[in-house]
Amino acid sequence: MGTLRALFILAVLALVTPPLMLVQLALLAVRAPLAARLPVAYHRMVCALLGVRVTLHGALSERRPLLLAVNHVSWLDISVLGSIAPLSFIAKREVAGWPVFGWLARLQRSLFVDRNRRAHTGRVNREIAARLAAGDVLVLFAEGTSSDGNRVLPFRSALLGAVHELAGDGAGPAINVQPVALVYTRLCGLPMGFQHRPVVAWHGDVDLLPHLWRLLKSGTIDVTLAFAEPIPLATAAERKKVAGAAEHAVRQRATLLIAGRSLSEILPAPAETG
Template identity: 35%
Template structure:
């Protein structure tokens, strides 16, 4: 017997097979189509592919239209590896990831092909180089997304934001777009299934998502934040307040159980 919100194992297996085939298609597209098309077309492909990944996992994106200019620094809270696909499905962007991801089989190659910027943690010189790469993307009016909490949480709170990666928005004068992310089941109840925090392994997280008949990824945009004349600390506080307001939280806890984000 299965509860009404639990997916039978046969359907989970079918989802896995279709997802694997879709990733093969994405890999072929990144290798063969990307070199032949412009940046706008690549962004549209990334958006379509991300939306399809979520659909295959029975995750519906709930996101009202976002009124923001191109070339925003997207700042979001971080719950799961699903966050990347949820944001890309709504507003395709380049992401900042830890350098270790670059060496993951297939995923590292695919991430690099999709414009991911890899950051060596703890290296100030490399952080400056990363900021220059972000500057260049923002100047070309391409969105860049960061998770300034620095790690994933279970979604019940928003940690304090680190402001260092906000510097490119200040240098280029590009606006900051706060995005709040949350997940719920088909009945609108908050769900922990997508959480990739604490001692949860990637496989456990993936299995928990597969086990749900349907999930909803809620993406909400806060007010666009102008960067002129503001410090990184001020911008981090404003973005945190906007995201917390949409999620119904009022303050950032001092500590949280999580994983260092992608």
Template identity: 35%
Template sequence: MSVLLFSVRAICVFVWIILGLLSVVCIFPIAPLSVRAAMNHRWSQVLMWLCGVRVRILGEPVLDGAALWVANHVSWVDIFVLNSVRPMSFIAKSDIRRWPLIGWLVAGAGTVFIERGQRQAVRLVGEQMKTRFERGDVVGLFPEGTTSPGFDVMPFHSSLFDAALRAHVDIQPVALRFLHRGRRSDYVAFVGEQNLIQNLWCLLGTTQVVVEAEFLRVMDTGLCQEMGRSKVSSQAHRAIRDAVRSL
């Protein structure tokens, strides 16, 4: 059954990704930002449906104006889970850009890639974040810098919080919890030595995968200015960690 399910879903996902790439190449260059954002939003919703992932939204996400969504990181699907709530730009490690198909797709959709190890990387990414905030976008950040099994939250890197503080935008922590067949699980977590194909086998060959996206209280903007990036990062980490470990 898992082989048949995987085969059907894999074909559908492949076709959907190809259609997404065609949209990026043919439509995005001439479409206004609002149309591109709506297409990204709807495309992500359909992708999660094709993958068999049910997204359960808890709390009150910021749906208007510029904001920074700060989330824990469990899988490559995190990007599309959040994008299915509201279209956004993401900060992602440059390795993702080299992934076949998905890497090309997220690059064309406006993902900001950070080259680790380069001295100017944080500054360059900060400038791109500023541009997106100025046009009223949400930027998604995974400050752990890598994925985890999803039962806890690793320490945050605080450097990219600076751009949000300078722009005086809302910072909203988001806790992602993965469930498989009704229980918390790391079955589809993208961790360790697992490659993308192996992870797709797990995800597309199973059923009843749910991702809970709990949007926590927006952090007080004025207080964030007083605290500075390190304390803001620590407070966001604590809020997300408490929510991730709550069930």
């Protein structure tokens, strides 16, 4: 049954994705407003096909400029986050060269950073600053890599480098850094314990295609996005402080969710989106 499910999902995606990519390419070429909304519809379709149900605690901030600082578990995080609102991602340079995934990332106007080349990083930081100043909401996986889903890794303050370009020495607008905890909580309706999170978590040396195939066969998945209040980042000197505060907020929420405990003491009631 799992194999048939996976084949059906792949068949639908293979049928629908190429024409939608062409439509998105055309929309971007003419700078149509729909280019921001089409990826949201696409990611919602992907989540529906995979049986991914997204629950929100808190909400995406309306403040701008807005940068989401999120923990990273899986390639599936892209569709989970992309299904809630028009977003673009800040990704490592290697992603741009991935078949299909890299193309989709480009069509969502993602930004690719080569962290080993300082000159390239500076150029991308300027582009990030320009996008934030224009009102785009960007997603930063602040750990710098993906985890096993059972913990939150330390946030890297260097990844908040765009503040140099946008805020200068404090004369420009502060960046609103909103911490978001992303936790996969249930598999096939049952609590997802430590031993089950490898079904979703893609990290370390795990090969992408076998992991993708296993996940497509697995069944319904529940995931929670827990939003904290945005933290203003006005100067480069505040990067470590803000990164630490964002890490604390994400870890606080993720720890409760991973343990199967309620967030009701620190957040409003959840709202299901899919």
